[in-house]
Amino acid sequence: MSISSTWAPLRTSSSSEVILCADFHTTGRPEAGFSDLVPQLEHDGNYWLIAPPAVAPDSGVDVDEYIGSWLAPVRESGMTVRAVLGFCVGSVYGASLADELAKSQGTAPKLIVFDPEPTQLVTIQYQLTKVLDMLDTILSEAERAEIHAELGKYLRLDGMTVGRYAAEMFGEFRRISDGAFARAGLDTEYSAEMWSLFSSFLSYLSLAEGLNPRPAWLDATALSSSSPHNGLNRLKVTGEMGTGEFVAHEIRFDEDHAELLRSPGVAETVDKLLER
Template sequence: MPNENAWSVITAPTSKSLILGVDFPAAGRREAGFEDLAEKMGPAWAGHGFLQTTPPPVRLADRPAGDYYTDFWLRDGDWDAYEVVAVLGYCVGGVYAGEIAERLAQRQGTAPKVILFDAQVTDLQLLESEIHKMIGLAGPVFTADEAEHARKRAAEIVGTPSIGLLDAAVEIVGLYREMASIAFQRIGLAEARRDEVVRLFESYMTWLSAASQIDPSRAWGGSLSITSSDYAELERGGAATVVNATKSLGRRIELEIGHVDLLRDPSTVRTLLDSAEF
């Protein structure tokens, strides 16, 4: 088996065939994940093992290059004993999925299918949006003035002339810690729990920042891309993380599903059964 420190097993392989899912899984998130998709696919994928990426233990201060993640996922394990037939990528995970598929094509001699779900690329505005998301999830925990301060500070960070994406991510994490400290103190949760949440957020910011150093356009050109109604709305609104991604996508199938449910909706399952044989 591939390195168990780099991959979690969604479905144990019963043959030499593997499907890989590239995502940043986090407990308690609202969005469906690859575990939901595997459950919905049921017997259709029963002949394949299904593995999902585990983020490496790396910090923003380490300033990892994009290929650091791919090296971590592919460097150890008995890859020669398996054939990867498909690499699936969710959101920014699609960037890494493309690079993984290209490396595996060279290694195993056959190219895995690349299947993307609401594929995005990273930019400064994506980092800023994570602060807006935090404020929205916190609800009434923050006062109106505190929420406005956080939004303004996030905009100032990403609007700093010539700021690099990694430097912006460091400052966004600092702002996140500041706001988390207010929230956790207000609702009476321990600092240790706050630190755990901030470390997870930093890990996610590191994942996003490193992905910005990868050009996925070649791998994405031959991909199957499945997109949600929310994704289409972001595209119409000119969101750069989506607009820039769509320039490189291969065959695209748009579904009338919200982003949150994309990996668990029956119409996604039908689309995969009809359009993604392997």
């Protein structure tokens, strides 16, 4: 299967350098994104935000092919990647991008991560529950109950991985919801657009399971929020990535996870890091 990714410019410049931003940002998301951070930055350069490919979690695409589709347009641009910025699970992808680009361009991009964390099964379940809430007015009570039961059943199966859970639950959501969409009179174009976005997001979350960001993070600077269940705050308590140091440097802020990339103080710190 051949896939391709695109990068959306957040800022253009005559500079020959580009700063890559790894995050899955959609309209209406409550958490701030790089589109909130970049306008506050003074550092000159081109800033690109990834638009991950529209692949379903059961497509068979592996993580190397997925990351390769991100790298192709960057290399074709001929620009030097000055830095890679990653938010949340985007920090996992940012680590791989920085590693691969260090090999091809000869100099390692600076890696700056914001509340870095891997995907967990409960992360997928939480995101699926949010989608279920969005569909509340479309699904019948019986359909909602069936999906809730499937969410719990698959989570308890022995040997369940993030990738398998995402694929199984995507299939269940489609099976149950397509009929409800038709009953509600939603046109096929709207349904296709929604499922494409949903499947892309699940793939983005689940394929990160196949990457080990720890070695690259040990050379990175992390900007951490005050939210106890996000980023390094979470990892230091849960032990899900082991013990010891996770990053080279950590800078802490009072803002919570959702507001981290809106913070003027964070923007000021990023500018200083980019100028070093």
